[in-house]
Amino acid sequence: MVSKKKFMTSLATSAALASVGFATVGQVVPQFGSNVQEAQAATSAINDYINANNIQPVSIQYRTGTFNKYFGYENGVGKPEGVVIHETATPGASAEDEVSYFSWSWPTTQTYVHAFVDDKEILNIHSADYGVWGAGPTANNKYIQVELCRVSTKDQFARSVANQAYYTAYRLVQYGLPFTPGKTVVSHNDVSRMYGETTHTDPVGYFAAWGYSMIQFYNLVGKYYNQLTSGSNTNGGSENTNNNNNNNNSGTPAKGVIKVNAPNRYAVPLYQLGNDGKMTIITNRALANNTPWQTDQIKVVDGTTYRRVATNEWVQQSYVIG
Incomplete structure (x- = not known):
């Protein structure tokens, strides 16, 4: 020591x-x-x-x-x-x-x-x-x-x-x-x-x-x-919650461009939202690492935050790097 x-x-x-x-x-x-x-x-x-x-x-x-x-x-x-x-x-x-x-x-x-x-x-x-x-x-x-x-x-x-x-x-x-x-x-x-x-x-x-x-x-x-x-702001007016579809984990708006990357994976996995409200992985498509994507919605499912990048294709927030 x-x-x-x-x-x-x-x-x-x-x-x-x-x-x-x-x-x-x-x-x-x-x-x-x-x-x-x-x-x-x-x-x-x-x-x-x-x-x-x-x-x-x-x-x-x-x-x-x-x-x-x-x-x-x-x-x-x-x-x-x-x-x-x-x-x-x-x-x-x-x-x-x-x-x-x-x-x-x-x-x-x-x-x-x-x-x-x-x-x-x-x-x-x-x-x-x-x-x-x-x-x-x-x-x-x-x-x-x-x-x-x-x-x-x-x-x-x-x-x-x-x-x-x-x-x-x-x-x-x-x-x-x-x-x-x-x-x-x-x-x-x-x-x-x-x-x-x-x-x-x-x-x-x-x-x-x-x-x-x-x-x-x-x-x-x-x-x-x-x-x-309760939905109150806690950081000087910049909301930093993921309880709604307006903001993501980093405090940026839901709509915009995000960059994704999955360390130690060949690509970033995609998920689809089922009628039961659960996310399941899409096995025949994925996003290339270090690529930008347009996003317009955020959802939290079973404690995990997802960003929508297509009609029913979602990426986990943990893979968003910018």
């Missing part, structure tokens, strides 16, 4: 993976010393600060990541059971830094997550329809996983947790999951206790340093979950 930390410190980006070993992300709770109680007393109202300053989450950005292990959850592709909350344990490393580091390090470190969040960006780097390696085998087969980057000011922390809470709520709504603290939204600490496959306790220690807790985080997730399920 020491040698790995020394190695990562030498990186130009200062980005870092939070753990060593198979399928774990995050750190054992840092030792903040006697200043923890002072910090809690001084900054115990992060959610109030977010509300008072009208802090709005940013839109989710979708990047094509390098993780090429596409495995479904235990209930199937596109059927996660909730979201695991992580933090990176790397002061000063932005979401961009972490994405850059993970893009080349994961084959060696055997670790990957769906998204990184800081005070400025939400970067999704792997389709949430598929699992990742972030919290031990059991959790990896159940949960979407998002990492919070460490920041240095109260305002940055407030904005970063707002972004992480929004991402969490958005995923719950996307996949038709209820908001149930401790079940559909869990910390890595919860995962360690539930399954005993990791010893990590993030983000508890980092939250505590800002006078924050998972309970307060749950309150923030609940706020955005309610806004999304």
Whole structure:
């Protein structure tokens, strides 16, 4: 662990993976010393600060990541059971830094997550329809996983947790999951206790340093979950939900041109919508990789978002890259 930390410190980006070993992300709770109680007393109202300053989450950005292990959850592709909350344990490393580091390090470190969040960006780097390696085998087969980057000011922390809470709520709504603290939204600490496959306790220690807790985080997730399920905007007027046919996952209009690509496939699969409301794959046609297509509708079927590219031909949103 020491040698790995020394190695990562030498990186130009200062980005870092939070753990060593198979399928774990995050750190054992840092030792903040006697200043923890002072910090809690001084900054115990992060959610109030977010509300008072009208802090709005940013839109989710979708990047094509390098993780090429596409495995479904235990209930199937596109059927996660909730979201695991992580933090990176790397002061000063932005979401961009972490994405850059993970893009080349994961084959060696055997670790990957769906998204990184800081005070400025939400970067999704792997389709949430598929699992990742972030919290031990059991959790990896159940949960979407998002990492919070460490920041240095109260305002940055407030904005970063707002972004992480929004991402969490958005995923719950996307996949038709209820908001149930401790079940559909869990910390890595919860995962360690539930399954005993990791010893990590993030983000508890980092939250505590800002006078924050998972309970307060749950309150923030609940706020955005309610806004999304009621159709309210949460990011400065740019709708970022997929509950209707007006916008897609990235906040762009349903009508327009999209570019599609399917990593590790010869082509992008097409689906047709049946009379029973289910999508089935079309076996005799597909879309060429890295090609543009006109789209005019969005539908969410069994928690998966589809874009229409012909009369009854649909492509999964996870294959849309632009």
